[in-house]
Amino acid sequence: VNGATKDAVMNSTLANLGARRKSSGTIPKSLTVLAVIIIVLMLGVILANVILGGIGIISWEFLTSPPEHGMEAGGIFPAIFGTVALVFLMVMTGVPVGVLTAIYLHEYTQPNSKITRLIRIGINNLAGVPSIVFGLFGLGFFVGFVGRGIDSALFPGAGPVWGQPAIIWAAMTLALLTLPVVIISTEEALKTIPSELKDASYALGATKLQTIARVILPRAMPGIFTGAILAISRGAGEVAPIMFTGVAYYLPYLPGKLNDQFMELGYHIYVMATQSPDVEKTRPILYGTVLVLLVLTFLLNFVAIFIRSRLRMRRIHG
């Protein structure tokens, strides 16, 4: 490009800018503000509706007693118990796998190696699989393949023992669904650990495994907790993956064994909202259940956000 053309281009650019300068962009700017306001308002309306509709029925009795009269009276204790048991099993089966994955990716592989990229593609895609597909997979793999496999190997001739919908299969399905959350959160924490600490550990003669177990893991604990909490908050609200793998609308007993079915808050909401014979009578209980589920997931989210922001501070301040 010769000097004259260059000048011409520059001049036309400046002229263009000059012509546009009159507008200070007030309209597009205020449109973006409007978008934020609408989002905040909608969130506010949903929260207000659920809180106002549900707060009236919340009582110690509501939280600790079983449903009565076809869900028209009584409480939701079995659903709370089932949800807690479900996410407990989910954490026990899923978090170790997620933590070990993150450590392997961060400590053992090169960030741009083919293996790391492949695993990352797998993790990102797992995070995008629709939850209903997880439900189908849980039914086909855990209940149908693993469960029936155990039955035919250990209990031939008997009725289904493990080859039926059960809390352990639902928990393991959810564990796979929440695996990416745990991995990403643990990796965030691993990134905050200064390499001087690892170097010091190696200098003292520790092996890689010892360094991981005694230096890295303790330091990564807040991140692992955050991941577990986010996984719980996500898992507690998922209904589609557990629909065919173990949840029941009403059970007269609490789940006591790994192959029992269970009641769950989200599923309780779904059935009460869509299949209740008398919507007006069940409405207060429905709202109360939604409020309990929302408070549960939000509390967990807040705790996770709090721990994570403290982790970030540590990364900044060393």
Next chain:
Amino acid sequence: LRFGANLVTYKFKPKSKLREFVGEKFMALNAFTALIVILLIFIFIFKESLPIFTNSDVRKEAGISRMVFKQQYYEGRDPKWSWQPNSEVPKYSLLPLFLGTLKAAIVAMLFAVPLAVGAAIYSSEFAPPRIREIIKPVIELLAGIPSVVLGFFALIVLATVLQKMFGFTYRLNAINAGMALGLAIIPTVYTIAEDAMTSVPKSLREAAMAVGANPWQVSFTMVLPAALPGIAAGIVLGFGRAVGETMIVLMASGNAAIISAGFTESIRTLSATIAAELAEVVFGSAHYNVLFFIGTLLFVFTFLVNLGGELVLARIKERFQGRTR
């Protein structure tokens, strides 16, 4: 001497090479879980839909042509597309379900994309730091609402409000379900779009400012075009989520499998069909196979969408990082 010997064993015993080796391989095995699960998901879902292609009885009842083309189910009546798997003559046309899924997703995108991208532009370009610190948790809060709660809200509250405002004939319809679905995908689109804009290199902004652009010109003529591929990736990933989301459409769409062009009628989506029908289906029947086939379609579709989105995002990241260096 004895003490010394103990010290020596204490120091050297844990340094077992075998333990290091086993430890690493065990972690590697765990790391491959995600990949293996992706593979298993495909195998196990596709396996259950195989009879559609291999079993001649199932093929006659619910083969691919039965799912795609118009069928004449009764003598003397016009051929049509129809999803009625439980009727006397089971009908397995997927067209009404595709149409329903598309309608819900379109409404969701029309509703969510302007809001999410607008909010992302504001918080990346114009928001004072303090307000920005408020917007992010609000979006995270929205992302934290379980989809069954959004479905509940759309079914009990939103549907009534919309019907009163616009006088819809059907209370549960594509617009109602699509709006609730939009709420669910706003966080996805917002997060990726905001990320794309904040990762535009500072040097680009400075260059624009140096030739005399004012802040809003920098944002709209420099940052936005540079971030466009990232924003597009966010929109595509949001669409993928809208297609796969289940509970919201199951509760708020009315679940009627009809063919029509209107958005004010009830719809039935692919995902909701699986959720609603799998529990009552006879194990191993043609209906069962078709539901797993729908699951396979959903899985493959979202897989391709996610893969495409991820690749675009990775390429942008490389490009921007390459420029700043």
